[in-house]
Amino acid sequence: DVKVTQSSRYLVKRTGEKVFLECVQDMDHENMFWYRQDPGLGLRLIYFSYDVKMKEKGDIPEGYSVSREKKERFSLILESASTNQTSMYLCASSLVPNTEAFFGQGTRLTVV
Amino acid sequence: EDQVTQSPEALRLQEGESSSLNCSYTVSGLRGLFWYRQDPGKGPEFLFTLYSAGEEKxxxxxxxTLTKKESFLHITAPKPEDSATYLCAEPQAAGNKLTFGGGTRVLVKP
Structure with a gap:
């Protein structure tokens, strides 16, 4: 079974803090994704990566950056957290393009 | 721009009352259609992939099931544990990205 593991289930951070969300997958997948999910807005893609050190912006990249130094690990960075970044963050991976993505359990981030 | 639309937004069913959820898409040249189940506070769980019209899983x-324009998720004789949000998604024409529908919230009452 594919396993995608996110480092935290719940996080509370202060406005202005730098926040790191970590994600690890164990199936040697090429593609990794970061989404955020908000009520009424659905799943929105922040960034994705199709190879080590490669990244592409998704639909809402502003205020975020990512890092992929190893194939199995994809990090999302909030450079200076703001209250409008309070959300559920979901990491996913897929083997190759146009195949199903598998999701982690999610990180509920609250910025106060 | 690619669009995926799900209906209805919410569905309340009695236990045993079968129903269907709809997922329609506007992308030309289908590259796959994925169904997920999501429980509150958790990440989506992969259910099915469909690639060709007429395919069933x-x-x-x-x-x-899948046609050229839409997909249906049929729930037969549902139980309360089938209560969840069901999402469908379709790969975009450009790049590796998935476009998700807004989901259908299903509540099955005993």
């Missing part, structure tokens, strides 16, 4: 009380 089944898992317990769920059956997914």
């Amino acid at each position: 089944e898992k317990e009380r769920l059956k997914a």
